Amino acid sequence: MVKQDRAIRTRRAILEAAAAVFDEKGYRAAKLSDILERVNLTKGALYFHFSGKEALANAVLDAQVSETPVPCAQACKMQEYVDMGLLFARLLVSDPLLRASVRLSLEQVPEINRNSPYEQWVGRTTRVLTEAKERGEVLLHVDPEETARITVGAFSGVNSMVSTMVPRLDLEREVSVLYRHLLAGIVVPSVLMHLDVDPGRGARVLAEAGLKPASL
Amino acid sequence: MVKQDRAIRTRRAILEAAAAVFDEKGYRAAKLSDILERVNLTKGALYFHFSGKEALANAVLDAQVSETPVPCAQACKMQEYVDMGLLFARLLVSDPLLRASVRLSLEQVPEINRNSPYEQWVGRTTRVLTEAKERGEVLLHVDPEETARITVGAFSGVNSMVSTMVPRLDLEREVSVLYRHLLAGIVVPSVLMHLDVDPGRGARVLAEAGLKPASL
Numbered sequence: 001m002v003k004q005d006r007a008i009r010t011r012r013a014i015l016e017a018a019a020a021v022f023d024e025k026g027y028r029a030a031k032l033s034d035i036l037e038r039v040n041l042t043k044g045a046l047y048f049h050f051s052g053k054e055a056l057a058n059a060v061l062d063a064q065v066s067e068t069p070v071p072c073a074q075a076c077k078m079q080e081y082v083d084m085g086l087l088f089a090r091l092l093v094s095d096p097l098l099r100a101s102v103r104l105s106l107e108q109v110p111e112i113n114r115n116s117p118y119e120q121w122v123g124r125t126t127r128v129l130t131e132a133k134e135r136g137e138v139l140l141h142v143d144p145e146e147t148a149r150i151t152v153g154a155f156s157g158v159n160s161m162v163s164t165m166v167p168r169l170d171l172e173r174e175v176s177v178l179y180r181h182l183l184a185g186i187v188v189p190s191v192l193m194h195l196d197v198d199p200g201r202g203a204r205v206l207a208e209a210g211l212k213p214a215s216l
Numbered sequence: 217m218v219k220q221d222r223a224i225r226t227r228r229a230i231l232e233a234a235a236a237v238f239d240e241k242g243y244r245a246a247k248l249s250d251i252l253e254r255v256n257l258t259k260g261a262l263y264f265h266f267s268g269k270e271a272l273a274n275a276v277l278d279a280q281v282s283e284t285p286v287p288c289a290q291a292c293k294m295q296e297y298v299d300m301g302l303l304f305a306r307l308l309v310s311d312p313l314l315r316a317s318v319r320l321s322l323e324q325v326p327e328i329n330r331n332s333p334y335e336q337w338v339g340r341t342t343r344v345l346t347e348a349k350e351r352g353e354v355l356l357h358v359d360p361e362e363t364a365r366i367t368v369g370a371f372s373g374v375n376s377m378v379s380t381m382v383p384r385l386d387l388e389r390e391v392s393v394l395y396r397h398l399l400a401g402i403v404v405p406s407v408l409m410h411l412d413v414d415p416g417r418g419a420r421v422l423a424e425a426g427l428k429p430a431s432l
Contacts, residue, residue: 026242026244026324028242028245029244103324105380106322106376108242108319114380115380115381115382118377118380118381119381146393147397149377149385149390149393150370150374150390150393150394150397152377153370153373153374153375153376153377153378153390153394154366154369154370154373154374154394155373156373156376156377157369157370157371157372157373157374157375157376158366158369158370158373159369159373160322160369160372160373160376161334161365161368161369161372162369164321164330164331164334165331165334165335166331169365174365174366174369177362177365177366178366178369178370180401181363181366181397181398181401181402182397182398182401183401184400184401185396185397185398185399185400185401186397
């Protein structure tokens, strides 16, 4: 059990080091030796966890969804839809691994599955919207998968914009504004007025979600 | 006059070649010699137009806005807001220079002004939304600059998602869906019902805008 814990910690340390190196140098220029040096491990120890640079990049990409906890259940399903976005915004501000993962998914590298995080986010969002629709929380014309796709695409674009614009914008505030814009076209008015889309919502959801493991 | 025309054509040919090389290799790996070879010019001829790789990259970035025509005036200002987005989506499908410019703006290169296209798009969009607000076409709580920022960020994210997802999605369709989602939170209902947000709108606007030069 102790051994297993250590293996999990080592794996996470390797992922964080790889994310930092990919972030600093880009995928192509990043070398395994840079990652090993940063994490202070031998090549053999790294190969015990990952088959190489490509596998590392794909694991960093996957961490974006698998390391993001699922927000706690709420009385209203559409609050969970909002919470997913604001929680992820909160985590992007505080977690370098997730931030590097998002940046990696914008690099043009054919060897890595850049579409995988999109697909996983769209899947998670579609499931919440489908349930919200069954409960009558969303407008009749809403197609859950279509709305999920637009939400994920728009979120990722707002995130890139925030990190590019000078002076840098406040991600949690911009994501809150994005959701306020989207929700009027998705949610029935009686639900809309009860949703908490405050920029500080992400931090509160994170505290609530503390105990719940990430799962797909 | 003929000389000037030729200079304009040469400048455009250099920009297109630079865009193609940046797109293929990324900014860092791209070499001036690759660009010269593609456009069949001497170093001296290139330096007559651009001071080097950095200037070329910034010119490719600027082309994203300066080469995109302003849609024709419409009876309703919010139709112009929609037209800007659908026209740009149409152009991104057909113009490799614009597509490369957008990709370049996602690269992490401190030497180039990646924020410049964002700022220019946000400026153009803010002006249209401000006029629409003066005319009473948008909801009272709408802050033109905030909504412009969200529109530009969301658009760029949907565009990245479309080119990443496998199978590739249809950009004009996804942008149409994005605008349908955003508009309900921006426009007063009496204007909303008259807006044309059809995916084919971009091609029609392009035909109409044919004679109008791009200007900021």
